[in-house]
Amino acid sequence: MYVEREAGRGEETLQERRDAAQNDSRILGHVVQCDGARARIAAFADTADGIVTGMWTVGKLVSISLPEARTVGLVYEVSKPDSIWCEDGRNPIEVSVELVGEVRDDRITGKPVFDRGITTYPYVGAVSHRIRSRDLAAVYDLAGRPAVTIGQLSQDETIHANIAIEDTLTRHFAVVGTTGVGKSTAVSLLLRKAIESQPDLRVLILDPHNEFSTAFPDHCVRIDTASLDLPFWMFRLEEFAEVLFRGRETVAEEVDMLRDLIPLAKNLYRNPNANQQLRRGGDSVTADTPVPYRMADLIKQIDERMGLLDSKGDRPTCRSLKTRLEAVLADPRYRFMFNSRLIEDTIHETVGKIFRVPHHGRPITCFEMAGLPSEVVNAVCSVLARLAFDLALWSNGKLKLLVLCEEAHRYMPADSRLGFAPTRHALSRIAKEGRKYGCYLGVVTQRPGELDPTILSQCSTIFSMRLSNHQDQAIIRSAIADSSASTLSFLSSMGQREAIAFGEGVATTMRLKFERLPQSQIPGVQKVDSGSSIGDGDDIDLAGIVERLRNVPRPQPQTVGIGELVSPVSQAGEATYRKPGFGEMMSGRRNDR
Ligand SMILES: Nc1ncnc2c1ncn2[C@@H]1O[C@H](COP(=O)(O)OP(=O)(O)OP(=O)(O)O)[C@@H](O)[C@H]1O
Ligand SMILES: [Mg+2]
Structure with a gap:
């Protein structure tokens, strides 16, 4: 392996070598050129016996020994200028490195400390060699910040x-x-x-x-549209319009009408007995305020607007808006928005379930x-x-x-x-x-x-x-x-x-x-x-796939509606996911729309 592990504390870097008998000149390189950010090192590709060391390779960090510090360089290019390979083992190469920073031994503890930036530049002739593992660890040391391990360094898998x-x-x-x-x-x-x-x-x-x-x-808990309860009134006007217009360009008049009528529907929900004047109320409920309202009230408002004598010009807009609303209400893909009938009671549950408060270990x-x-x-x-x-x-x-x-x-x-x-x-x-x-x-x-x-x-x-x-x-x-x-x-x-x-x-x-x-x-x-087993692929459930494409649930006696409170610890798909008892209890309040 390329990293020198045996190096002890405070040991002279010049003495680093794998094998004492090995020729220094073949494992060390010498700086031959240096500018503000890069240096070039003359080295050898092989040992005196003609064995290729593979020591200088792109992507690795190397050290350049200076009297005060060890400059760390990243090899980004290795070349043999004459492009000729000698079999007898004399193959000088040129190694280009980018200077990354410096490692110094702390004066008191003796531990290597890395610092980005270069204070002393390598001189021509400075010795370069493989980096010690302690220096390598120091380069990536987080200086006491709470750390977690997510893998190993590519250069040295032991670090x-x-x-x-x-x-x-x-x-x-x-x-x-x-x-x-x-x-x-x-x-x-x-x-x-x-x-x-x-x-x-x-x-x-x-x-x-x-x-x-x-x-x-x-x-984790899974949420999909079948198990999601996100009432429509939590949507802002432009989010609601995105759904209503199915992601296409919106019609400004219809959105304006919604902007007028949604606050009325909200006030109507809050003060069911208020007269028209109060409903308009001077308070600060807007189409974006996340307070509940009923779709039925909104549609009623549109009907009323259509019936007004002075709103002849608005009628096509009203009609079109009403058709749109009814279409999304009937669309099974939007059940998660409109089937939430437990209006006020579910908001905490909804938010708590999605954002895991409390999280019950998930x-x-x-x-x-x-x-x-x-x-x-x-x-x-x-x-x-x-x-x-x-x-x-x-x-x-x-x-x-x-x-x-x-x-x-x-x-x-x-x-x-x-x-x-x-x-x-x-x-x-x-x-x-x-x-x-x-x-x-x-x-x-x-x-x-x-x-x-x-x-x-x-x-x-x-x-x-x-x-x-x-x-x-x-x-x-x-x-x-x-x-x-x-x-x-x-x-x-x-x-x-x-x-x-x-x-x-x-x-x-x-x-x-x-x-x-x-x-x-x-x-x-x-x-x-x-889902897959080794076979000829004939066991694919096409009927099931088509069913999913249609996205229409099979007719079945539904005792519990979507939107009921769910146990925060159970997951969608589990038998006990929805609480039947609660749904029945609340069914008395299902006349909202
Ligand atoms: N850390 C890892 N441990 C084990 N296997 C892995 C690891 N990372 C990736 N793989 C293998 O690579 C495959 C693809 O990984 P993954 O799905 O995470 O790629 P992706 O980049 O998210 O792809 P896509 O862009 O298509 O989503 C995995 O199925 C797994 O077999
Ligand atoms: Mg992926």
Whole structure:
């Protein structure tokens, strides 16, 4: 192995060698050129016996010994200037390194301490050699910050790759990389470590491929539209309009009418006996205030408006709006919004269930969105991200929430004309201000080039896995504050599980290999395995698939409606998920609409 392990404390670096009998000149290099950021080292590719050492390879850190300190350099190019290979073992090479920082031995403790930046530059003739493992550990030392281990250094697998978990979470993080390199697996590893080290942390995963729940069987609850209760009155007007207009361009007149009529419906719900004048009330209820109202009242208001003599011109708008409302009310895909009839009673339950308060040992919520229409995803993500921020804000720092966005370029695309503006606003609000209130953002994307650059710039720690696209590489390169641009030239050639971590969460830009997770903890794996068996593929349940495509439930006697209170510890799909007794109890109040 390339790292010198035997070196003791305070030992003279010049004496470092693997084998005392080995010729010094063949394992050491000498600086032959140096500028402000880089140096060139003359060395040998092989020993005197003609054995190729493989010691100088791209991506490794080396030391340059100076009287006061040991300068650390990152090898980014190795060449043999004459391009000729001599079999008899005399092969001088040129090694180009980028200067990363300096290691000094602490005067009192004798421990090596790393410092970014160079105070003394290597002189021509200075000796360069492999780095000691203690020095290597010092380069990535977190200086006492609470750390968790997420893998090993690529350079030396005996050294743990540690990140400062608090800084990584609170200052937001991003995981980027092309498909299949292990982003989701890395994120599930990070989340595991995060909830282990911060038991009061809650996590909401916006999971577009329904894969994360298999990775946290004991720590998460799944929510899909069948088990989600998110009453329509918690939506803001533009979120509601997104659903109402099915993600298409809205009609301004109809939205204006909603803006007028929703507050009336809200006041009507609060003061059922109020007359028209009071209903208009001067109070501050707006179409965006999250107070309950009934759809029936809203439709009644539209009818009334249609009947008014002076509103002849509004009638087509009223008619169209009413048709739209009735269509979404009848659409089974929106049951989760409109079947919540336990209006006021469920708000705490709804919020508590989604954001795990109390968490009953399951602090992670996987919001499964595969197969949902995009307008629903847009609107619901917007509501959830908004709620997350507001909850953290109003809990006065008691509630710590991490919102993790898989495929984040879908919600926050670089092109501001794409995507749904309220979702983008809600998430960028978390990115910009969330840290102060305990609401954090985790971003996962295959295409950093398509992600809103302001979001990426708010992520203080970035784990970049293999990236093959030039534009994506350029984005990451520009995001790195410290110079190690050479590190990034490795972006296109990294292996699976490998990542370059940089930013607040690590001491120095670090090339690491994430821990190997057991099959049972890899996102999405169990789901595929349990459903598939080795065969000729004739056992596929087409009828079941078509049923799902239609998204219409089979007619069955329904004793309990969607929207009832659920046990906070049970999961969707479990037999005891909904409490029948409670539903029956409440059925007397079902005449709302
Ligand atoms: N840390 C790991 N331990 C064990 N296996 C891993 C690890 N990381 C990745 N793998 C393997 O790589 C496969 C792909 O990983 P993963 O699904 O996390 O990739 P991804 O980057 O999220 O892909 P996509 O962009 O398509 O979502 C996994 O199914 C697993 O077999
Ligand atoms: Mg993935």
